[in-house]
Amino acid sequence: xxxxxxxxxxxxxxxxxxxxxxxxxxxxxxxxxxxxxxxxxxxxxxxxxxxxxxxxxxxxxxxxxxxxxxxxxxxxxxxxxxxxxxxxxxxxxxxxxxxxxxxxxxxxxxxxxxxxxxxxxxxxxxxxxxxxxxxxxxxxxxxxxxxxxxxxxxxxxxxxxxxxxxxxxxxxxxxxxxxxxxxxxxxxxxxxxxxxxxxxxxxxxxxxxxxxxxxxxxxxxxxxxxxxxxxxxxxxxxxxxxxxxxxxxxxxxxxxxxxxxxxxxxxxxxxxxxxxxxxxxxxxxxxxxxxx
Amino acid sequence: xxxxxxxxxxxxxxxxxxxxxxxxxxxxxxxxxxxxxxxxxxxxxxxxxxxxxxxxxxxxxxxxxxxxxxxxxxxxxxxxxxxxxxxxxxxxxxxxxxxxxxxxxxxxxxxxxxxxxxxxxxxxxxxxxxxxxxxxxxxxxxxxxxxxxxxxxxxxxxxxxxxxxxxxxxxxxxxxxxxxxxxxxxxxxxxxxxxxxxxxxxxxxxxxxxxxxxxxxxxxxxxxxxxxxxxxxxxxxxxxxxxxxxxxxxxxxxxxxxxxxxxxxxxxxxxxxxxxxxxxxxxxxxxxxxxx
Numbered sequence: 001x002x003x004x005x006x007x008x009x010x011x012x013x014x015x016x017x018x019x020x021x022x023x024x025x026x027x028x029x030x031x032x033x034x035x036x037x038x039x040x041x042x043x044x045x046x047x048x049x050x051x052x053x054x055x056x057x058x059x060x061x062x063x064x065x066x067x068x069x070x071x072x073x074x075x076x077x078x079x080x081x082x083x084x085x086x087x088x089x090x091x092x093x094x095x096x097x098x099x100x101x102x103x104x105x106x107x108x109x110x111x112x113x114x115x116x117x118x119x120x121x122x123x124x125x126x127x128x129x130x131x132x133x134x135x136x137x138x139x140x141x142x143x144x145x146x147x148x149x150x151x152x153x154x155x156x157x158x159x160x161x162x163x164x165x166x167x168x169x170x171x172x173x174x175x176x177x178x179x180x181x182x183x184x185x186x187x188x189x190x191x192x193x194x195x196x197x198x199x200x201x202x203x204x205x206x207x208x209x210x211x212x213x214x215x216x217x218x219x220x221x222x223x224x225x226x227x228x229x230x231x232x233x234x235x236x237x238x239x240x241x242x243x244x245x246x247x248x249x250x251x252x253x254x255x256x257x258x259x260x261x262x263x264x265x266x267x268x269x270x271x272x273x274x275x276x277x278x279x280x281x282x283x284x285x286x287x288x289x290x291x292x
Numbered sequence: 293x294x295x296x297x298x299x300x301x302x303x304x305x306x307x308x309x310x311x312x313x314x315x316x317x318x319x320x321x322x323x324x325x326x327x328x329x330x331x332x333x334x335x336x337x338x339x340x341x342x343x344x345x346x347x348x349x350x351x352x353x354x355x356x357x358x359x360x361x362x363x364x365x366x367x368x369x370x371x372x373x374x375x376x377x378x379x380x381x382x383x384x385x386x387x388x389x390x391x392x393x394x395x396x397x398x399x400x401x402x403x404x405x406x407x408x409x410x411x412x413x414x415x416x417x418x419x420x421x422x423x424x425x426x427x428x429x430x431x432x433x434x435x436x437x438x439x440x441x442x443x444x445x446x447x448x449x450x451x452x453x454x455x456x457x458x459x460x461x462x463x464x465x466x467x468x469x470x471x472x473x474x475x476x477x478x479x480x481x482x483x484x485x486x487x488x489x490x491x492x493x494x495x496x497x498x499x500x501x502x503x504x505x506x507x508x509x510x511x512x513x514x515x516x517x518x519x520x521x522x523x524x525x526x527x528x529x530x531x532x533x534x535x536x537x538x539x540x541x542x543x544x545x546x547x548x549x550x551x552x553x554x555x556x557x558x559x560x561x562x563x564x565x566x567x568x569x570x571x572x573x574x575x576x577x578x579x580x581x582x583x584x
Binding site for chain 1: 480505508511515549550552553556557
C-alpha cells in the first residue's frame with residue numbers, strides 16, 4: 001500500500017458526461033446524456049459530474065444540463081454535481097436544488113483571460129463569492145485550481161501561486177479542493193512537488209486531482225498522487241474528451257484504466273468496471289452516429 | 293537527469309510497421325508498408341523493425357516482408373531489423389542480407405506453447421541456435437524475453453526465470469538483450485525490480501525494453517526504466533497495434549508520446565516528431581480505407 005494513505009478506498013468522480021462530452025464534436029441530447037449517467041450510476045459510480053451550467057452558445061454540448069438533472073432518478077449516496085462558471089450558474093444550481101457544484105479558477109493569467117474573459121485575480125474574487133453563496137445555500141462545493149501543473153500558453157506555473165489560490169479558495173469553506181492538470185502538462189515529479197505543498201495547507205484528505213492523459217502520463221501521475229496519499233480523482237469513461245490519435249488531445253484519465261490500476265495495488269473504488277465498459281460502448285456508438 | 297544514466301541519448305526502435313500493423317485487422321501491401329518505413333526513416337528514426345519473416349498463413353499482415361526489404365532505399369546509419377521466429381527466418385535473413393534480426397523467447401510456459409507451439413525450454417534452445425547462426429553470419433541480434441513482467445495466462449513471472457533466460461540467451465553473444473512486457477502487465481515497480489536484477493547480469497547499456505500501454509501504464513513504465521538507466525526502447529507510431537477504446541488492447545507505447553516525455557526530461561532521441569505525426573496520419577487513413 002502506498003505511503004501516506006490511511007485507507008484503501010479511493011473516491012472516483014466520473015466526468016465523462018461533462019469534460020468528456022464537452023470536448024467531442026458530436027452533440028448528444030439531454031435525454032441521451034441522462035441515460036448515460038444512469039448507466040454509469042448503475043456501474044456503482046459514486047460521484048458524477050452531470051454537466052455544466054454554461055451558455056449553450058458557448059458550449060453547445062452542455063445545453064440542457066438542467067433538463068438532465070430533472071430527468072435523473074436520484075440514487076441515494078451518489079454525489080451528483082454540476083460545473084458552474086459564474087454567479088448565474090450558482091443561482092441556477094440553488095433554484096434547481098443541485099446538491100454539489102464545482103468552481104474552478106485558473107492559475108494562469110493567459111488561460112484565465114481566454115477561458116473566462118477576466119484575469120486570474122478578478123476570477124478568483126468572483127469564484128470566492130460564488131462559493132460563498134453556494135455554501136450559504138447548503139450546496140457542497142469543490143473549489144479548484146485549473147492549470148495547477150502548467151499552462152499551454154505560459155508553460156510553468158509556480159507552486160507558490162497554486163498554494164496562494166488554493167488557500168484563498170479554502171477561506172470560503174468548500175468541501176474539497178481540486179487541482180486540475182487542465183492542459184495535461186504534468187509529470188509525476190510535478191504532481192509530487194505540488195501535492196506535497198498544497199496538502200500541507202488544505203490537508204491531503206480534502207484534495208481531489210483532475211488529470212488528463214494528453215502526453216500519456218495520466219497513470220504515472222495517478223500513481224505519483226497515490227504515493228502522496230491523494231484518494232480523490234476525476235476520471236472519464238473510456239478516457240473520453242480527446243482523440244488519442246491527435247497529439248495535444250486532452251482526454252481525461254480513463255475510468256476503466258484507473259480502476260484496474262487501483263485494484264492492482266489493493267485499492268478499492270466499488271466501481272463495476274464491466275458495466276462502465278458497456279456504458280462506454282454506448283457512448284462510442286452514439287458519438288459515431290451523431291458525427292456522420 | 294535520471295539516476296544511473298551515462299548519456300542524454302535514448303535509442304528508440306520504431307516497431308509500428310511490425311508489432312503495430314500485425315495487430316491491426318486491415319492488411320497493407322508491402323509497397324505501402326515500405327512507403328511508411330521510408331517516411332519514418334525520414335523522420336530521423338534511427339532503428340526500425342520492418343516486419344517479420346513468418347508464414348503469411350499465420351500472420352497475413354506481415355506477408356512480403358522480404359519484398360519490403362528489397363524495396364527500401366537503405367539509409368546509412370539506420371538499423372533495419374526483422375523479427376524472426378524460427379531457423380527458416382534466420383536463413384532468409386542471411387540470404388537477403390538483412391543486417392539485424394530479433395529473436396524472442398517467452399518466459400511463460402503457456403504463452404510459449406500458444407505462441408510457438410513448443411515449451412519454453414525447447415524454444416530457448418532453438419532460439420540460441422538461431423542467434424548463433426545469425427551472429428556467425430555477421431548479423432546483429434537482439435535476443436529477448438517475452439512476458440518478462442507477467443503473463444496473461446500465468447499471471448506473475450518470476451524475476452529469477454527472466455534472469456535465467458536472459459543469461460542463457462546472452463551466452464550466444466547478441467548485440468543487445470530485450471525485455472518485453474508482451475501482455476502489458478507491468479507496473480513501474482515490476483519494471484524497476486526486474487531491470488535492476490537483469491542489468492546486473494547483462495549490463496544496463498545493452499538492455500532494450502519493449503513496452504505496451506494496455507493498462508495506460510506505458511509512460512509510467514518508461515519513466516521507471518529511465519530511472520534505472522535504460523536507454524533503449526521499442527515504440528510504435530501513434531501507439532499502433534491496439535485500439536485505445538477496447539480494454540485489453542495491446543498497443544505499443546507511442547513514438548510521439550515517448551519523444552515528448554523524453555524531451556521534457558532533457559533526453560534526446562533525434563526524432564522529428566512532426567514528421568512522425570504526418571506518417572501516423574498516413575497510417576490512420578490507410579487502415580481506415582482498408583478496413584471498410
